[in-house]
Amino acid sequence: MSARRGPRFVAQLSFTMLVCAFLIVPVVLSVLAGVSVNFFIGVKSGLTLRWVGEVWSLYRDSIFLSMKIAIACLAVTLVLGVPIAYVLARAANRWTRLFEELLVLPVAVPGLATALALILFYGEWRAFRASWTFILVGHVLFTLPFMVRSVVAVMSAIDLRTLEDAAASLGAGFLQRFFGVIIPNARAGILAGALMVVTLSIGEFNITWMLHTPLTKTIPVGLADSYASMRLEIGSAYTIVFFIMIVPLLIAMQWLSAERNPGKAAT
Amino acid sequence: MHRGNTRLLLLALPAVVVFAAFWLLPMARLVQVGASGPRGIAAYAAVVTDSNYFASLVATVAVSFAVTVATLVVSAIAGLFLQRNAFPGRGVLVAMLTFPLAFPGVVVGFMVIMLAGRQGLIGNVTDALFGYPVVFAYSMAGLFVGYLYFSIPRVILTVMAAVGKLDPALEEAARSLGATPWQVVRDVVIPGLRPALIASGAICFATSMGAFGTAFTLATNINVLPITIYTEFTNYANFSLAAALSLVLGLITWAALAFARSLAGSTVAAAA
Numbered sequence: 001m002s003a004r005r006g007p008r009f010v011a012q013l014s015f016t017m018l019v020c021a022f023l024i025v026p027v028v029l030s031v032l033a034g035v036s037v038n039f040f041i042g043v044k045s046g047l048t049l050r051w052v053g054e055v056w057s058l059y060r061d062s063i064f065l066s067m068k069i070a071i072a073c074l075a076v077t078l079v080l081g082v083p084i085a086y087v088l089a090r091a092a093n094r095w096t097r098l099f100e101e102l103l104v105l106p107v108a109v110p111g112l113a114t115a116l117a118l119i120l121f122y123g124e125w126r127a128f129r130a131s132w133t134f135i136l137v138g139h140v141l142f143t144l145p146f147m148v149r150s151v152v153a154v155m156s157a158i159d160l161r162t163l164e165d166a167a168a169s170l171g172a173g174f175l176q177r178f179f180g181v182i183i184p185n186a187r188a189g190i191l192a193g194a195l196m197v198v199t200l201s202i203g204e205f206n207i208t209w210m211l212h213t214p215l216t217k218t219i220p221v222g223l224a225d226s227y228a229s230m231r232l233e234i235g236s237a238y239t240i241v242f243f244i245m246i247v248p249l250l251i252a253m254q255w256l257s258a259e260r261n262p263g264k265a266a267t
Numbered sequence: 268m269h270r271g272n273t274r275l276l277l278l279a280l281p282a283v284v285v286f287a288a289f290w291l292l293p294m295a296r297l298v299q300v301g302a303s304g305p306r307g308i309a310a311y312a313a314v315v316t317d318s319n320y321f322a323s324l325v326a327t328v329a330v331s332f333a334v335t336v337a338t339l340v341v342s343a344i345a346g347l348f349l350q351r352n353a354f355p356g357r358g359v360l361v362a363m364l365t366f367p368l369a370f371p372g373v374v375v376g377f378m379v380i381m382l383a384g385r386q387g388l389i390g391n392v393t394d395a396l397f398g399y400p401v402v403f404a405y406s407m408a409g410l411f412v413g414y415l416y417f418s419i420p421r422v423i424l425t426v427m428a429a430v431g432k433l434d435p436a437l438e439e440a441a442r443s444l445g446a447t448p449w450q451v452v453r454d455v456v457i458p459g460l461r462p463a464l465i466a467s468g469a470i471c472f473a474t475s476m477g478a479f480g481t482a483f484t485l486a487t488n489i490n491v492l493p494i495t496i497y498t499e500f501t502n503y504a505n506f507s508l509a510a511a512l513s514l515v516l517g518l519i520t521w522a523a524l525a526f527a528r529s530l531a532g533s534t535v536a537a538a539a
Binding site for chain 2: 009012013015016017019020022023024026027029030037039040043052063079080081083084086087088090096098099102103105106108109110111112113116117119120137140141144148174199203204206207209210218223224227228231235239242246248249254262
């Protein structure tokens with residue numbers, strides 16, 4: 001096999017490795033910067049957790065707020081998304097298709113437009129404008145289509161009607177069928193959608209930047225703040241914290257995707 | 268049957284009500300505010316009639332188009348290679364390429380600063396070599412690099428999935444008929460990948476047009492539409508123009524994504 005690998009293989013491999021370097025070298029640099037005493041001098045200046053500690057004392061609240069919003073966003077997208085996904089999978093007609101198209105619009109138009117619309121419509125309602133739930137609304141709009149699409153995809157692939165008819169003929173009421181048959185059969189889609197929702201919520205910036213107040217800062221808002229006004233080491237240390245939060249979610253997504261389509265590339 | 272329909276309606280109701288209250292109504296208001304400024308309804312044409320906004324539109328389209336072409340070329344080469352070859356370390360390379368998928372625009376901006384910023388790698392290397400640091404992060408070139416960074420992982424995954432669906436027998440046939448490797452790529456592989464390439468290119472274009480975080484991190488004076496809209500809104504309190512411009516931009520990105528979907532079936536746009 002390797003005998004056939006000529007110069008073309010080597011050229012393509014080098015090119016691909018160059019692309020990987022482009023993506024990974026800045027990640028490695030920022031991790032190093034976050035744990036170096038002085039990044040300008042380099043790692044030889046010594047390793048320290050001082051910057052991570054400073055991030056914790058400066059931006060702790062943003063980390064907790066992001067977690068709170070991500071969990072609330074997940075709860076809301078589950079409650080709204082799973083039932084509507086069932087409707088979309090079960091009744092495919094003009095109206096459900098139209099609604100499915102509409103639902104994707106907050107992802108298709110720039111987050112700035114959605115954020116401006118929310119501010120212009122609800123901005124006068126001070127208590128709402130100043131609360132973290134204002135950001136939650138933006139996150140729900142942005143993540144709901146991902147939950148719905150993920151669940152619809154799984155529900156459309158299984159024969160819902162036959163499963164439901166079987167359960168009904170055994171005397172199961174609708175709620176029993178919904179929670180006992182439909183949801184367990186769609187759990188792969190729900191889990192994939194849930195991971196996507198949490199990951200997107202933690203990283204959302206375009207909408208959040210416009211909706212946040214000095215008292216409601218999420219992690220990406222804090223990151224932008226630290227990049228603009230703190231020394232490079234603190235911005236880097238904060239980025240490390242973000243990586244630590246996001247990596248388990250990414251691994252879980254890849255694992256789930258490999259579980260569902262063995263042999264296929266993770267998407 | 269009738270009871271079933273009522274039940275479906277009830278199940279759909281929460282999502283419909285929330286979506287109408289928090290997106291459709293505010294959007295309708297945005298459309299109305301867009302036409303309520305001193306320019307009236309003509310504000311919607313300002314992006315072509317006003318030379319400043321038009322320059323911003325041209326710059327945004329130019330950088331998005333350049334990023335799309337560069338991303339497609341890079342991702343097609345790397346994606347084709349990774350899907351067609353099995354070698355030790357391949358899994359590690361794929362994992363490295365997919366790692367940046369979850370980075371928001373602000374973090375991508377910071378990655379560009381790490382590469383090409385004032386204390387960045389490229390600056391240090393060029394300083395050591397030529398005694399002069401090359402720094403380009405805080406400009407349109409930096410934005411180009413950032414969007415490339417953002418787009419490559421997404422498009423590579425699409426290309427790999429599309430290559431996996433190609434029929435290797437077609438290439439075998441072309442080869443046995445005497446086609447050179449380059450002819451096989453040009454006449455068999457590229458045409459087979461075309462729908463996937465056009466669709467992911469359209470998504471890449473739309474995402475670059477509407478992205479805000481990367482430009483915001485690099486410099487708030489880069490002249491692209493999202494930054495122009497943000498500046499009009501926050502610095503000049505020009506709500507009507509910001510509304511009109513953001514709707515025009517939304518129309519452009521939506522059209523690009525609708526085009527992509529018509530080619531590739533269901534694809535939810537990547538988050539910017």
